[in-house]
Amino acid sequence: MLTYILRRLGAGVLLLAVVTLVTFLIFYVVPRLAGQTTEQLATMYVGKAPTPEAIQATIDRLGLDQPLALQFWEFVRGIFVGAEYQFGRDTVQCSAPCFGYSFQNYQEVFPELVKRLPVTFSLALGAAVIWLVGGVAVGILSAIKKGSIFDRIAMGVALAGVSLPIFFTGLLSLAFLVHAWDLFPNADYTPFTENPLAWASGLILPWLTLAFLHAAQYARQTRAGMLETMGEDYIRTARAKGLSERTVVLKHGLRPTLTPILTIFGLDIGLVLGGAVLTEQVFSLNGIGRYAVNAIVQSDLPVILGVTLFGAFFIVVCNLIVDLLYAWVDPRVRVAG
Amino acid sequence: MTTPGTGQEPAASTGAAVSVRDLTITFPTMDGDVHAVDGLSFEVAPGGALGIVGESGSGKSATSLALMGLHRGTKARITGDLTVAGVDIVKTVRESEGRDKDGGPLPPKIVQAPDARLRAMRGNDIAMVFQDPMSSLHPQYTIGNQIIEAYRTHRPSASVGEARKRAVDALGRVGIPDPDKRINSYPHEFSGGMRQRVLIAMGLVCEPKVLLADEPTTALDVTVQAQILDLLDDLRQDLGMSLILVSHDLAVVAGSVDEVLVMQKGRAVERGDVRKVLSQPEHSYTRSLLAAVPRVEVSRAQRRAQVRADRAAAKGGAAPAEPAEQSAERTAAPAAPREPAAASQAEPLLKVSNVRQRFKVRGGMFGGSTDFYAVDDVSFELYKGETLGVVGESGSGKSTLSRMIMRLLRPTAGSIVFEGRDITHLPDRRLRPLRRDIQMIFQNPYSSLNPRLTIGDSIGTALRVQGERNTKLIKSRVQELLERVGLEPTHYNRFPHAFSGGQRQRIAIARALILKPKLIICDEPVSALDVSTQDQVLRLLSELQDDFNLTLIFVAHDLAVVRQVSDRVAVMRKGQIVEMSDGDSVYENPEHPYTRQLLAAAPVLDPDEARRHRAERARLRGQAQESLA
Amino acid sequence: GGDGGGDGGGGGSADVAYDQGTTEIVNPSDQQGGTLRYAISADFDSPDPGNTYYGFSWNFSRYYARTLLAYNSEPGEAATELVPDLAVDLPESNDDGTEWTVEIKEGLTYEDGSEIVAEDIKYAIARSNFGDQALPNGPKYFSDLLADSDDYEGPYANASDPLAGFGGVETPDDHTLVFHLSKPFSEFPYILIQPQTAPVPAEADTGEQYQSHVLSSGPYKFDGDYEPGSHLNLVRNEEWDPESDPVRPALPDRVTVELGVEQNEIDQRLVNGELDVDLGGTGLGPAMKGQVVTDDSQKPYLDNPPTGALRYFNVNTVVEPLDDLACRQAIMYAADHEAIQRAWGGEIGGEIPTQIMPPQLPGADDSIDLYPSEDNQGDADKAREKLEECGEDDGFSTGLGVRGDRPTEVAAAEALQQSLSEVGIDINIEQYPSDTFTNTQAGSPDFVHDNEMGLSVYGWIPDWPSGYGFMSKIVDGDSIVDAGNSNISELDDPEINELFDQVVETEDPAERSEIYSQIDRLVMENAAILPGVFEKSVTYRPENLTNVYFHAGYAMYDYMALGTTNE
Amino acid sequence: MTAPLDAPESAQHAEPEAMTEGVRGSANRSLRQIAWQRLKRDKIALAGGIVVILLILIAILAPLLSKLFGYPPNEFHQDLIDPLTGGVLADPNNPMGGLDPLGGMSGDHLLGLEPVNGRDMFSRIVYGAQISLLVAFAATLLCVFIGTVLGIIAGYFGGWVDTVISRAMDIFLAFPLLLFAIALAGVIPDGAFGLSGNGLRIGVLIFIIGFFNWPYIGRIVRGQTLTLKEREFVEAARSLGASNAHILFRELLPNLVTPILVYSTLLIPTNILFEAALSFLGVGINPPTPTWGGMLSGSLQYYTTSPHFVLIPGLAIFITVLAFNLLGDGLRDAFDPRSSD
Ligand SMILES: Nc1ncnc2c1ncn2[C@@H]1O[C@H](COP(=O)(O)OP(=O)(O)OP(=O)(O)O)[C@@H](O)[C@H]1O
Ligand SMILES: Nc1ncnc2c1ncn2[C@@H]1O[C@H](COP(=O)(O)OP(=O)(O)OP(=O)(O)O)[C@@H](O)[C@H]1O
């Protein structure tokens, strides 16, 4: 078991390393491949007064004329041991993990990310609880009552749910539920520690919107998985033992159904933790996703790189957790490793 | 042994453990109703044992499930009267009075036992052991959990500790070593045979009145099969349960039951005392079933003689497809065992020397892998026209050996010389032309044909990959061959799923033949087929060997099958050949104890003989135990 | 949400009227206290007074950054007059306008109690204008104008003496500054209202990161750090001396700014009374605008002031076939001004101009109307004539660059595209992110040429209210640069260039106005700029906002004057 | 041994019966025929399929449709627009008459008008279908191509090839996809790789969506290949002397067609949404070319005066995605060998 964990950990770290490299390559090499010169690159980050001197200064500051390998090395070194930056006459220590400073507003990237994490975390975890519980519950009920009115309605809604773009549902709920009809409080983030009630009421609409999409997907998956599981031989065995249908479904049917759901959940939650881009954008929540979008429209490379890695980190970590949970949920994995 | 309930009509005696009358089971499907069971009646007395036998699809499983009330909630329609341990699972009430609108009799009213009643019965009064032990246990719970659950469902007052003790006892009963430790294992940590035992233990834990076993051994080896059958018999004797044993193989049930019911297409065609049915079958279907059962006591020579005689007889009726002269010659051939060509020919067709095949097996504490030799130092020679039979239990390395000779695997050590040419290390590219000479027929007719290619394409592929471009020619060659293996040329454009297992195996044979190979390796070509189909395929192979002068390696786990087709037999165990000599001597004077064990485990048709074998097995086991002590 | 004081209309409307704030002070008050709440959908380019070019930021930074001079705090035309702020009096120049002397008040201190000295102002100018590490965002007028500074490498080049070699500004004593210009510049005092003249002590400077906490010289100081994308809060600076300050009544106790709030959300909260000012000053978004302009109970709370901006299309004079004057003129004739005005929000969104100088500026002459058309809907016949003249009888095609994240500009581009297509001129619209537009796309002549971006949508606000402050960057041939270019038309007309050189030496404002009119006419003759609208915004003036009036200098409410009746 | 058996009748039961037995009833139809029959009975899926076909027709016939029922997609109708609010007037002759709550929907303008410039919504929606479907289809094709080739190779060859490809899939899945797509769309400059303008943008969109979604198909194909590979027919082909290429593309691929088809149908709606999201976030196609996501993103500003402007493109996306989902679900069920009816 321990080796299994270690192996998975190692794989995760390796994965992150590759993601780092690929991200770096895409942002530093693709523009060049597409024909951008060093000067043009620098011009994007130079501010509003792009004098030739200023452009040259930017090139020097960012090391844009250095060999790529060196640039990458500097980047990686920053992540592990930190780096020093010059601001005016100040030398600033950017401690590890250092993703550098934003080109646009000169903030150190990593603390900015960490600062936005509670927003994204609150959004993601709240929504995840809703969609997981809601989606799975509806899925199970639908599977058990296959063909019933409930099943039909639930699956109809779920299908609509997966077919609705989240920005559309988000916009509509903002326009109507909040502004026109005043049914919901507006989306707003208050730290949980400050006021749990305000925290929840400010996030309820984003939660529901984000959860709706996923819940719909989970309900469909759960239902399909449940129906498949209920056709397995061991379910027949359970019935043949004389177990009540409740036990058959909840004990014997649910666990195998949830196992694959767990995998998807790991991916989804990882993605959402890395920034629920559309939701945060629509509801103006200052989380990682919004930070990312802003960085992207401003071509703020250090932030983009930071966010991408941060996001990838969550996906990898969540997958790791899921893998380990998997070994717990499904004993067969333990040996297979 | 007395056999209760020998009456022709099942008397609705209240004493019967199971009573079935006029059972019909209908599945509505897109192509209309499938009458899986149609008017079936039987009865099993308390402590009695009934065997239900019939070919695939005859309705055996449907009946079993009905007995457990497991069709509940599906689309299946059940009528008739079905009583198990005093519970009326289904009861048909015909009202004699009323008439419906058209003046016809009212449709019978079906009364079903309430769900709660059914659940109380399941596992408690009647327990079922399913066909496939691999998929019938929940993979995510320990077996202990699953057995305890079964117990506590019916004995809610029992404490966990008590239930656990019962479970350990039950596991011990069915012969799981170290039951108090193994109770915490997960199913995947058990072999197939052990899982089947766990399922039986689960059935036993509530001491049911009836044990229903639906093909409990089909997925298992002969030796394990024998163990399970012995176990069921023991339990029945010790606990006084009734037993219903379902199988497609008469030989399997012969030694374990008092009464047999032979089913065909949902109906009982024959029913009676096991001895009587086996010795004086009344129905032709029963007779053909019996005839199809390969018998380990029939020698290769007898079998060949019989096949040729049948063939000649058939020819006499039908238009001869071959020149009369040729067939006359063959019929005239002496029915004596064919001389193994070994002595006369200097150069063997195939010479396998000291081959080994290593696999790396994952595992171990540090993710390392250990070496495992699936085939370990095997040598033999094979001469033209000869058939070498290879037997051994599952996992003994038979398929690995076959695949090495086919050079689908590269041997780790040793050499394989074909027609004087060392092919051990030939690269794939150079091997390709050689593929014409060695061909293989695979075990599973359902997976050995590409479901997305027409059978014509499947067979023609061989010619195509060997460089033939003329599609017309390919087609005509394929059609010729289809005819030869007993199919119609018009089948050319059909997809495999339109054929039965036996037909598919014929197609596979045609594919192997089309390149006119010198050597064909048959890797368990009939073990996935039921006895009647198996018989047909074996006959075909035998004919083709005559016609094409083939050299065969015939792999099987069934001793009887191997004996009927092989000139020489090699017995494999754990990657090694433990005994090899000409067929009959292996069977009549087995030298190696393992061979003897195998022989003792082979199912036989004669109930008395079967019981003798059982006693012999018990003795062998006793010996083994003693030697351990 | 609509969950707070939603009774914004109704009763209170008796004493306020539509557009009242454009011309007079609404809810005059001198009541101190309360929290004044700002919000904006975007962010500061930087709240560092040395590193900003956004109008709202110049307006807002006065809370914590006093400059040498300031605009007069009055509604109406008087607003653009200059008054001293840190300075004791308006600057004096020598005879040829190349040397300007300013005295600053004594005894003024920063929030930490240390004294504000002349050298701090010199330092502030150095850090924002000189050296290759000069702060990137602000204008660079000082580096263009100051003499004796060509070799100066900025304050960071020499750690021990940051100002060594900076000869353009002299500080003979702690309270006097002497500016030496390399050429006469008659409008130099206007430069001294820019936030770059707010003092920064050298030891406090942390380069770009100074924005996190600007050392205040004004009535308010940072409460905590500025958090980009999130907020900036101000509290009273007790060290500030109200007596010394003619422009800042400093009514509220606290000022808060929320950054990055969706425009619809801002508007909604303004109307609900949950917010006091939209910091950006660009007015309501279309959604709320559409709602309130038709609502009589809300209308009295609206103002419709000019923003001082000209919204226009650059017509590049280099890209073929627009290098031919007649081709450019064809575009001028063909454009449907009415459609373009609609894209910018119709009549309340702006007035249709016929010249480029906004009417508030001295010298603006609306009699210039070189390309008239019926109902302003374009004159297709004339356009075709011009096309023939330039040898493109069947029309031609060219690119049009637009900031994709600005829907109104995209709509305007589409409107122009539509009207030009009627005379066979084919426009390919290309969208670019607004953050890179001015530097790397429209602002790069090379890029413009390579991509044949013959047209682009742009807007311009004067850096100070004069023809020079408005036009020099966008039509003076001398201001064409390789990156960050604002003369996107690349108009390099010798006559115009000459007039600019002349005007900076002209001392008489009336004479200067005359020259600006000439330049304006010449630009229109050159057909280098197709004016879209003189922009107007529809701003909401919540009930509890006091002392509200539109300030012509910043073209938005005077933030220094505002007070609130909020807690 | 006392077996009373000397069965002479054994020849009688051999051929004829077995022959007909296999070629019976439902077994006689190919899986595709069965699936088609099932599909025909699945009214909902069929409806989805019909809508999909209609949508494709609409996209192809967009010029014709807009000529017949609408106006050119970029033609302005500002005479119908209230200059003050940008909304659509109820009565153009009476500017005081207020806005039309339906946004100008009438026999003339079937889906009403866009605010401000008054372009015909019907034509724009119809033309918008072109981009949405083109991008979604082409991107799906790309995903399917990359996913199938890599998936089948990984599954078939196993070993380090599999490890490399599987890890690559992990990496792709580990990227915050949407973020990355926007970022990438941002860094690719205008006019690159010999393309420019909308051609480039469409190309980039297709590339991004296709390139980052392939692991989904890849995983499915790999999984299927892994199980297929265990089937003996693969060994059979090898033992006949077939090359790897033959086995991969002649033996395995035909077996993968069905799952690939089914999952493509389910991937298309995802890709439509993805394209819409990118357009929504402003990295889509250049104006005035209409796209649904782009329309939606512009519409928010006008939700008070012209709610139809929000709803119509939203519904267009919804209906399209729903239709593809319904069809995909139906196909999956129809091809599912386990489904009983
Ligand atoms: N759920 C079902 N729906 C439709 N037909 C069914 C169903 N279950 C069984 N059948 C059909 O009923 C018939 C009897 O099936 P059953 O499983 O009882 O056969 P069996 O005798 O157990 O065969 P085998 O030896 O292969 O297990 C077969 O023709 C089968 O195709
Ligand atoms: N590719 C492989 N990797 C690792 N182990 C293998 C591999 N192939 C076969 N083995 C192992 O080698 C042993 C022999 O397998 P093989 O398939 O030859 O047995 P068999 O005699 O044909 O059995 P069966 O009767 O079940 O077909 C088994 O224990 C099997 O698990």
Ligand SMILES: [Mg+2]
């Ligand atoms: Mg069965």
Ligand SMILES: [Mg+2]
């Ligand atoms: Mg095998």
Ligand code: NI
């Ligand atoms: Ni609100």
